[in-house]
Amino acid sequence: MATGRTHRPATRSRGIPEATVARLPLYLRALTALSERSVPTVSSEELAAAAGVNSAKLRKDFSYLGSYGTRGVGYDVEYLVYQISRELGLTQDWPVVIVGIGNLGAALANYGGFASRGFRVAALIDADPSMAGKPVAGIPVQHTDELEKIIQDDGVSIGVIATPAGAAQQVCDRLVAAGVTSILNFAPTVLNVPEGVDVRKVDLSIELQILAFHEQRKAGEEAAGDADAVPPVAARKQQQPSTDQGPDGDVPAVMPA
Amino acid sequence: MATGRTHRPATRSRGIPEATVARLPLYLRALTALSERSVPTVSSEELAAAAGVNSAKLRKDFSYLGSYGTRGVGYDVEYLVYQISRELGLTQDWPVVIVGIGNLGAALANYGGFASRGFRVAALIDADPSMAGKPVAGIPVQHTDELEKIIQDDGVSIGVIATPAGAAQQVCDRLVAAGVTSILNFAPTVLNVPEGVDVRKVDLSIELQILAFHEQRKAGEEAAGDADAVPPVAARKQQQPSTDQGPDGDVPAVMPA
DNA sequence: CCCTGTGAAGGTTTTCACAGCC
DNA sequence: GGCTGTGAAAACCTTCACAGGG
Numbered sequence: 400m401a402t403g404r405t406h407r408p409a410t411r412s413r414g415i416p417e418a419t420v421a422r423l424p425l426y427l428r429a430l431t432a433l434s435e436r437s438v439p440t441v442s443s444e445e446l447a448a449a450a451g452v453n454s455a456k457l458r459k460d461f462s463y464l465g466s467y468g469t470r471g472v473g474y475d476v477e478y479l480v481y482q483i484s485r486e487l488g489l490t491q492d493w494p495v496v497i498v499g500i501g502n503l504g505a506a507l508a509n510y511g512g513f514a515s516r517g518f519r520v521a522a523l524i525d526a527d528p529s530m531a532g533k534p535v536a537g538i539p540v541q542h543t544d545e546l547e548k549i550i551q552d553d554g555v556s557i558g559v560i561a562t563p564a565g566a567a568q569q570v571c572d573r574l575v576a577a578g579v580t581s582i583l584n585f586a587p588t589v590l591n592v593p594e595g596v597d598v599r600k601v602d603l604s605i606e607l608q609i610l611a612f613h614e615q616r617k618a619g620e621e622a623a624g625d626a627d628a629v630p631p632v633a634a635r636k637q638q639q640p641s642t643d644q645g646p647d648g649d650v651p652a653v654m655p656a
Numbered sequence: 657m658a659t660g661r662t663h664r665p666a667t668r669s670r671g672i673p674e675a676t677v678a679r680l681p682l683y684l685r686a687l688t689a690l691s692e693r694s695v696p697t698v699s700s701e702e703l704a705a706a707a708g709v710n711s712a713k714l715r716k717d718f719s720y721l722g723s724y725g726t727r728g729v730g731y732d733v734e735y736l737v738y739q740i741s742r743e744l745g746l747t748q749d750w751p752v753v754i755v756g757i758g759n760l761g762a763a764l765a766n767y768g769g770f771a772s773r774g775f776r777v778a779a780l781i782d783a784d785p786s787m788a789g790k791p792v793a794g795i796p797v798q799h800t801d802e803l804e805k806i807i808q809d810d811g812v813s814i815g816v817i818a819t820p821a822g823a824a825q826q827v828c829d830r831l832v833a834a835g836v837t838s839i840l841n842f843a844p845t846v847l848n849v850p851e852g853v854d855v856r857k858v859d860l861s862i863e864l865q866i867l868a869f870h871e872q873r874k875a876g877e878e879a880a881g882d883a884d885a886v887p888p889v890a891a892r893k894q895q896q897p898s899t900d901q902g903p904d905g906d907v908p909a910v911m912p913a
Numbered sequence: 914c915c916c917t918g919t920g921a922a923g924g925t926t927t928t929c930a931c932a933g934c935c
Numbered sequence: 936g937g938c939t940g941t942g943a944a945a946a947c948c949t950t951c952a953c954a955g956g957g
Binding site (some may be wrong): 416417418419453455456459469470471472 | 925926927928929930933934935
């Protein structure tokens with residue numbers, strides 16, 4: 400089990416830590432917003448606030464990419480956008496297939512964030528023959544039979560699985576056999592993949608369960624801590640009443656296998 | 657910023673590590689499947705394989721909950737299901753509101769994993785008046801104006817935001833003002849929330865970007881490592897050609913603020 | 914003899930704090 | 936003076952390896 404952690408046992412890899420990689424897209428989004436507002440430079444403090452992390456972390460992260468800032472001034476927005484995009488491999492075109500065009504698949508197909516970041520929906524695929532030809536987000540749905548052909552013809556290396564759990568492993572196997580080496584899995588199942596294939600998963604119910612855990616804690620603490628009478632005054636601890644999206648250890652799920 | 661990491665600076669909290677909490681839902685899912693097949697007991701090795709983690713990690717995780725196993729035998733499936741459910745707070749009912757009923761919101765409303773795990777969709781809310789009354793997943797959509805009333809009447813403490821990015825902060829503010837203290841955010845924005853409110857986010861394009869990063873690495877490595885002639889023999893490293901979903905540091909995004 | 918539970922070791926990630934450059 | 940870049944410390948997480956109970 401558990402081949403390793405990061406994907407390639409952290410060998411040389413020019414060593415950008417996985418935790419940093421997971422935050423680069425956040426920085427990129429914040430920078431893109433600044434760029435659209437024609438902001439020329441930004442300090443680590445400001446950018447960190449916009450991305451929801453703390454500034455020390457951000458500076459450390461950037462230090463792995465190189466020295467792209469200017470002391471006393473900050474970072475050049477355009478330049479950083481370019482450097483991060485390049486590092487993430489977004490300067491090239493990534494054709495993506497989405498398998499399973501239910502509500503979720505349709506939501507993904509319609510999701511604007513794809514196209515804007517180097518991703519191109521090469522095909523939408525569904526097992527239901529009655530879906531075939533129906534356009535979703537302007538792209539006609541194709542039948543599962545076409546899967547292998549599409550992947551080979553378009554050189555697709557990234558697949559998105561949005562099927563029911565029962566179909567996911569089968570779809571995954573076909574994707575991998577046809578040449579896909581990265582999979583984003585929305586089905587609530589553990590996928591088995593051969594060495595060299597990356598899987599990331601997104602699971603709605605897991606996220607909710609984690610929230611429930613903390614929610615329960617909050618409720619329990621009130622009862623325990625202040626028993627019954629809560630001083631109505633502002634007695635609760637507070638540090639930064641503002642921004643903090645710091646995804647803190649945000650390494651959701653890379654799983655090489 | 658970055659108030660802290662786990663949610664409450666890891667003070668006493670009876671100390672279940674955040675990384676462990678993030679894996680409990682995985683174990684629970686695997687256990688539920690075993691339970692449905694009427695499997696009475698399971699070893700750490702088997703359960704770990706089913707959940708996609710390694711067994712040492714699993715045993716450490718369970719050790720934080722208590723000693724629920726039997727040496728030489730394994731874990732009682734039913735008992736563990738109960739213990740983990742309780743720990744996660746799933747033995748109680750959690751009413752949830754979903755705001756923004758586009759494709760994604762509809763997908764969430766239809767998602768079966770909710771009801772099965774203590775979550776109940778209390779209401780679907782959308783800003784579009786023409787949606788009002790239309791049933792989605794058997795639940796009539798209500799207008800945003802009703803938001804505060806619904807939250808108070810049903811005692812909702814968990815909200816899901818599936819609106820466009822532009823509306824997310826506003827919706828978030830209203831949810832928080834009305835009493836919601838946990839938010840699952842699907843909109844690609846950093847949300848500002850006051851101290852005491854947890855936010856987790858799920859971002860499709862971020863996951864894809866992380867995949868692209870690794871994908872790029874693979875491509876680059878082939879070029880560097882074996883230049884041109886790749887020995888067709890099985891020269892590639894391989895450890896476990898099978899299961900490994902080990903979400904390795906799977907702490908996607910708790911952000912207290 | 915098998916499998917859990919756990920100290921101890923090894924990694925990784927975050928945070929601190931400040932030297933160094935603009 | 937202000938802000939970046941980074942060693943060093945601290946916190947956290949994972950893995951190892953084995954004692955010890957069934």
